[in-house]
Amino acid sequence: MMGQAGITTEDVAKSASGADSPNGEPQAAADVPLLRIEAVVKKFGGFRAVDGLSLDVRAGEFFALLGPSGCGKTTLLRMLAGFETPDEGRILLDGKDIARVAPHERPINMMFQNYALFPHLGVRDNIAFGLKRAAMPGAEIEARVAELIALVKLEGLEKRKPDQLSGGQRQRVALARSLARRPRVLLLDEPLAALDKKLRESTQLELMELQRRLGLTFIIVTHDQEEAMTMAGRIGVMDSGRLEQVAAPRELYEAPRSRWVAEFVGDINLFEGQLERREGGHLTMAPRLTIATREAGILQVAEPRQPITKENLCVAIRPEKVKLSRRGPAASDNTNALNRLEGVVTDVSYLGGVTAYKVKLDGGAVLRSSMANTARLDLDAYGVNQRVVAWFSPEDCVVLEQ
Amino acid sequence: MSSRSIFTRPARLAAIAPYLWMALFFLVPFAFVLKISLSQTAIAQPPYVPVFDPAEGWDAIKTAFAALSFDNFKLLVTDDLYVLSYLRSLVVAAISTAILLLIGYPIAYGMARLPQRWQSVAMMLVIVPFWTSFLIRIYAWINILQHDGLLNQILLALQLVATPVVWLSTDSAMYLGIVYSYLPFMILPLYATLAKMDRSLLEAASDLGASPLRSFWLVTFPLSLPGVGAGALLCFIPIVGEFVIPDLLAGSNSLMIGQTLWLEFFTNKDWPVASSAAVILLLLLLAPLLLYDRLQRRQLEAR
Numbered sequence: 001m002m003g004q005a006g007i008t009t010e011d012v013a014k015s016a017s018g019a020d021s022p023n024g025e026p027q028a029a030a031d032v033p034l035l036r037i038e039a040v041v042k043k044f045g046g047f048r049a050v051d052g053l054s055l056d057v058r059a060g061e062f063f064a065l066l067g068p069s070g071c072g073k074t075t076l077l078r079m080l081a082g083f084e085t086p087d088e089g090r091i092l093l094d095g096k097d098i099a100r101v102a103p104h105e106r107p108i109n110m111m112f113q114n115y116a117l118f119p120h121l122g123v124r125d126n127i128a129f130g131l132k133r134a135a136m137p138g139a140e141i142e143a144r145v146a147e148l149i150a151l152v153k154l155e156g157l158e159k160r161k162p163d164q165l166s167g168g169q170r171q172r173v174a175l176a177r178s179l180a181r182r183p184r185v186l187l188l189d190e191p192l193a194a195l196d197k198k199l200r201e202s203t204q205l206e207l208m209e210l211q212r213r214l215g216l217t218f219i220i221v222t223h224d225q226e227e228a229m230t231m232a233g234r235i236g237v238m239d240s241g242r243l244e245q246v247a248a249p250r251e252l253y254e255a256p257r258s259r260w261v262a263e264f265v266g267d268i269n270l271f272e273g274q275l276e277r278r279e280g281g282h283l284t285m286a287p288r289l290t291i292a293t294r295e296a297g298i299l300q301v302a303e304p305r306q307p308i309t310k311e312n313l314c315v316a317i318r319p320e321k322v323k324l325s326r327r328g329p330a331a332s333d334n335t336n337a338l339n340r341l342e343g344v345v346t347d348v349s350y351l352g353g354v355t356a357y358k359v360k361l362d363g364g365a366v367l368r369s370s371m372a373n374t375a376r377l378d379l380d381a382y383g384v385n386q387r388v389v390a391w392f393s394p395e396d397c398v399v400l401e402q
Numbered sequence: 403m404s405s406r407s408i409f410t411r412p413a414r415l416a417a418i419a420p421y422l423w424m425a426l427f428f429l430v431p432f433a434f435v436l437k438i439s440l441s442q443t444a445i446a447q448p449p450y451v452p453v454f455d456p457a458e459g460w461d462a463i464k465t466a467f468a469a470l471s472f473d474n475f476k477l478l479v480t481d482d483l484y485v486l487s488y489l490r491s492l493v494v495a496a497i498s499t500a501i502l503l504l505i506g507y508p509i510a511y512g513m514a515r516l517p518q519r520w521q522s523v524a525m526m527l528v529i530v531p532f533w534t535s536f537l538i539r540i541y542a543w544i545n546i547l548q549h550d551g552l553l554n555q556i557l558l559a560l561q562l563v564a565t566p567v568v569w570l571s572t573d574s575a576m577y578l579g580i581v582y583s584y585l586p587f588m589i590l591p592l593y594a595t596l597a598k599m600d601r602s603l604l605e606a607a608s609d610l611g612a613s614p615l616r617s618f619w620l621v622t623f624p625l626s627l628p629g630v631g632a633g634a635l636l637c638f639i640p641i642v643g644e645f646v647i648p649d650l651l652a653g654s655n656s657l658m659i660g661q662t663l664w665l666e667f668f669t670n671k672d673w674p675v676a677s678s679a680a681v682i683l684l685l686l687l688l689a690p691l692l693l694y695d696r697l698q699r700r701q702l703e704a705r
């Protein structure tokens with residue numbers, strides 16, 4: 001949407017990528033990540049808010065830190081901005097340790113969750129604030145501010161005070177202000193949390209477009225997994241001050257590395273059990289594990305790439321990969337439908353695009369299934385108390401060690 | 403409907419209560435003072451003429467009205483004694499307010515930055531001296547400042563001075579007394595604005611390249627201006643009319659208007675001149691009050 005404003009945005013992009021950044025940082029060498037966080041620890045009293053966390057962020061990346069509240073993601077972001085000093089570890093920007101550099105001396109800017117706009121300054125002066133501190137000539141400031149105002153489409157509102165703006169407009173002022181100094185890294189702390197759903201969705205797309213066009217490095221903190229998955233190229237899932245997994249959205253969802261990640265990202269069915277036997281692994285058959293679960297009987301799952309070392313396992317299957325039918329899968333599905341579980345539908349939630357079912361299995365567990373409503377009239381929909389067969393393929397299961 | 407009649411009546415009463423209060427305890431007394439200020443002094447009971455006596459009928463009141471004049475006001479604006487008193491009051495109030503601001507701002511700023519549980523302790527420390535009577539505290543200062551008082555004893559003991567310094571009955575003593583007495587009135591409104599300031603604004607300023615000192619001047623100070631205005635007026639207005647502190651601590655060679663007023667009223671028994679002095683004082687103080695009101699209204703509109 002903001003793409004049409006492209007008058008002088010190439011300028012922003014050019015200097016944001018290094019060449020004439022206000023701080024004169026040299027262009028990062030290809031093999032050195034733009035930002036490297038090394039074994040960083042931050043303690044508040046006895047509480048370790050960030051606990052030995054390491055992470056590399058490449059130049060031009062859109063990286064999301066995702067986690068429940070209190071997981072340390074905001075503390076990590078504040079350490080990158082300079083508002084908190086790590087107790088241990090290093091933060092390298094272009095190979096230089098900035099962990100103890102004051103915030104006003106870092107080529108990193110932040111967009112605050114509450115926007116933190118200066119209430120006594122108008123839109124123009126808010127955006128120009130950082131430029132004036134950089135001792136930029138007046139004419140240049142004027143030009144840059146005008147360019148940013150066009151970029152975030154706030155033309156005509158230059159003189160308005162923040163309290164005369166709508167939430168969405170304030171969000172744009174905050175964005176323009178944080179972009180004004182052309183930061184090497186832009187930190188965004190829950191930037192869309194205060195917007196309503198529709199505005200949030202369109203702003204997500206605008207942010208992505210902006211980041212791609214300006215070639216900037218964005219690190220966004222969010223507790224909203226859909227937001228993280230929509231926007232970010234990579235997501236770091238945090239819990240208790242540590243990174244549980246760093247991966248692209250698809251990998252995070254389809255191949256979670258731990259039970260915690262599997263449960264945190266999206267909905268999932270989990271069945272605990274023990275490894276019974278391993279078979280296959282030859283030409284005609286992919287290696288396959290048989291797992292005896294407590295509540296869902298014997299399940300066949302594809303062997304994961306990393307070898308299983310523990311006896312106690314957990315079989316995870318996403319609801320949309322569980323199919324329901326009245327009399328079992330059609331013959332053509334037979335090879336895929338190695339896992340068949342019988343039960344009774346206990347709950348049906350029609351959600352528009354999909355319908356979510358809860359099935360009480362004969363083994364005792366509740367299995368969730370969601371099926372796309374591909375036809376407007378679905379004569380085959382299941383009602384409560386309907387007896388069904390739920391089935392899913394071994395390849396759709398994820399095996400997690402307990 | 404019944405609930406409406408129950409609730410609107412007390413609500414309406416509550417809404418007009420402040421106006422009733424103002425009419426009863428400000429406007430009516432002020433009308434008396436204004437009338438006396440337009441009268442002439444007399445050796446009588448009460449010590450001025452004319453006197454309105456409703457018992458004498460409508461015509462008598464009309465002649466009494468005709469006898470009112472602005473002579474006292476003419477005297478006040480032409481006689482140096484009064485003009486200088488007014489000027490001195492304004493200057494003393496302005497200087498005191500400036501000193502109060504210089505001392506009160508850092509204290510309020512420090513309080514606002516304390517950890518939450520220490521803030522209430524600091525607030526108590528500011529307020530507690532006021533549990534002692536104002537007069538006792540001023541007399542305590544006389545004790546400290548007098549020739550053989552605590553201050554001179556300490557200075558002599560430390561051999562900072564060879565002979566006792568004259569503190570009492572000087573302008574310095576008066577300023578000390580005023581600043582000491584009015585400091586809480588400066589600190590509390592300043593603290594109130596500084597404490598509710600969003601700290602993320604300072605973080606944003608530093609994130610955008612402002613050093614801590616610049617952040618203060620560009621963000622904290624401008625945003626604390628309402629508190630500065632409130633504190634300054636809260637101190638300036640009563641200091642202009644201050645009587646006790648200059649009377650007890652300052653010398654007698656120049657008077658503030660409060661002292662002049664007291665002299666006219668009690669020593670000269672010239673109620674009309676004293677009343678007109680009070681009326682002019684009120685008009686002088688109306689200007690800063692209206693200014694403050696306008697500033698506040700503008701801020702409310704901006705919101």
